[in-house]
Amino acid sequence: MTHRQRRSGAGGSVLALLAALGTLAGAALVGAAPAGAAQGWTQLAAGVRYEQFDISAAAGPAHAHVLRVDLDEPRVRVELLYPGAVAARATVSGMAGAQGALAGVNGDFFNISETQHPGVEATGASVGPAIAQGRALKAAVPKGQRFGPALPPGTGTKDVFGVGTDRLARLDALALDGEVRTPAGQLPLGGLNQYALPVGSVGAFTPDWGSASRVRATCGTDTDRAAPCSTDTHEVTVRDGQVVAVADTPGSGPIAAGTTVLVGREAGAQQLRKLSVGSAVTVQHRLVASSARVAYRFALGGYPVLVGGRPLPGLDDTTSAVRTAVGVADGGRRLYLLALDGAPDYRRGLTMAEVADTMRTLGSIDAFSLDGGGSTTMAARMPGTGAVTALNHPSGGAERPVPNGIGVFSAS
Template sequence: MTLRQRRWAAYGSGRAVLAFLTALGALAGAALTGAPQAGAAQRATVIAPGVTYEEVDFQGAKGTARAHVLTVDLSDERVRVGLLYPRAVAARAAVSALADAQGAVAGVNGDFFDISESQHPGVEATGATVGPAIADGRALKAAVPAGQRFGPALPPGTTTRDVFGVDADRRARLDRLSLDGSVRTPAGSLPLGGLNQYALPVGSIGAFTSDWGSASRVRATCGTDTDRAAPCSTDTYEVTIRHGRVVETSDTPGGGAIAAGTTVLVGREAGAQRLRKFSEGEAVTVSHRLVASVARTPYRFAIGGYPVLKDGRPLPGLDDAASAVRTAVGAADGGRRLLLFALDGSPEYRTGLTIAEVARAMRALGSVDAFSLDGGGSTTLVARGPGADSVTVRNHPSGGAERLVPNGIGVFSTP
């Protein structure tokens, strides 16, 4: 019996017990003592050195759910984890396309994102994610205000600034990333309220760089810190900074690609009033960074979502009523082992699991900390087969095909 099977055999969860079955020998297809019967777990398949894939069935309150699980050994120097994204914050692509474009051997979808703007007529959804993101050690974006997020209600005590990341010491951990930024002019310094995000705090100034992409920046001035559906602001202003000088101003946020070496400042309400004082040719310096609450070494990779398991314990107040197809990521062995988890969306398993059940499932798989990512039609897990040079989708997306998503977690292997 493997370590994972021993952990599972010792695990129970009261009202909604999650069932795990071994696929080895005479026990194949037989339920463990005291657990409701479900399907069988396959023998783990090696995807690359330090990376394995398997399927595990769980019995939730609404029925059997099949999980596709990748285990990544971060202590293996040949393996690393990074952000999958289409080279722009406000853009989307299929997880399989992102993985193949970046050379990943496996991956899952990532953060919740701005998928619909039906409450703001004439304003298009940006496709940008809710939380912070770091790719290859570089800050791509900061978090939107809590009232502007898409996705299920956050568990008590969590925020849009929560991330799951891997630091420069190759340890996976839960953390929070806050924006620290400023706009400096000869007249003084102004605080920066946003970085490449689809929603800015009321009264703030946000910075958009070439990492944003070509999507319109109008959405950043819609809604409020507590109400995503509130009307767009009528008091806005935009200033374009190129090589440290103001080169253009506008009363309305624009769109289109932003050139390298250029930063577009968008202000709303009080932020707009401050930007109106800028004049063409004026020297302006914009600085920004994401500051971690926990890590003492820089993050090489970080992605948004929300925590569901911390120090081996499910967070209090997790929903245990709404079942759905879900994606999660977990850390074990002091952050040296990573688990990527995606439920199957085929009709046979579409009832899925509740968030509370996901937390218990991740703990049963060995995670000490776990983090929920976007689910439903977004849930996708991809991995290469033996000898393949491209990935295949291993779960069945609940929408019948891969949904285009803004980011994900990629697993990379160096032979």
């Protein structure tokens, strides 16, 4: 269990009451914050506030950085931070600065290394679905292909945190619904801009993918990320409704506007071999929500740790690490973005059970875990400064390039 000593300021009385009610019962208070700690909430813009505080955790002291974002403030919005391509990475501060964000945190887990597949380069692409400004960028890889810690029971790679066109935040799941129409019939689409395709499927790669090699998409299996790459692959390039090129192995390089590259493995490759240059092909795809009835303006992957005010059963309560999380409160009208500090004195971090407790004490009803460790970063443009800079100390000593993040934008 955890307990936090907050500095005096707005919102402190509510959290003190929650602690008194036993939300984090039995934990010890922490001593004074390090030099430079914020005293209560610091207003960054209308509807956006920042605070930092200490946490007494099982593995030792941790230090948290929190952004409170009020989505009912009309000048505030939340969007996907990403470097302009799915298979690319950049720092949180760099993406926030380039996109004009006020603040942000890192996002989804991602394809960070490929030691099991010699000669195959890591793509840097994220695990779960992603939506930017209402446009579906990618779908989820198979569960056995994900990078990151073990998932809590009942969760998967399709889980997302998102904000709908109704400006309300929520947790959901997004599944790919797509097909490839060919002269020989329709083929189900098994992937969209993913670093790993289901065995026997056909996946679509659009200009949003970027220039990274598509070979990684045919490596591993649905249950074993380290399994060898498939030796039965085929690639078809479609432009303006016609096949313009075919190849036996997946390629690389930018994909031109108006072009879709289809990659097949095993049974999917066998189906694509039936197509030749000049064949008429139509590709359709969309991401379908399991819960929301409104379209998503923004979404990214991770996994839930708190739902309806209750921690998920089976959350890890033994492994402590630097973490990033987002919490949803007030019926989706308020967010809490949490990033732990990676400085040596705090690097032991929190367990996932402690993260869920911390987010609940902040006021979250639902909470969602994002990538942690060396990826954990919170960046913002503080009052009186012109640049977006990291607020926490990344545990690797410098910001790690990541594929995406949550960006907080303000028109004020």
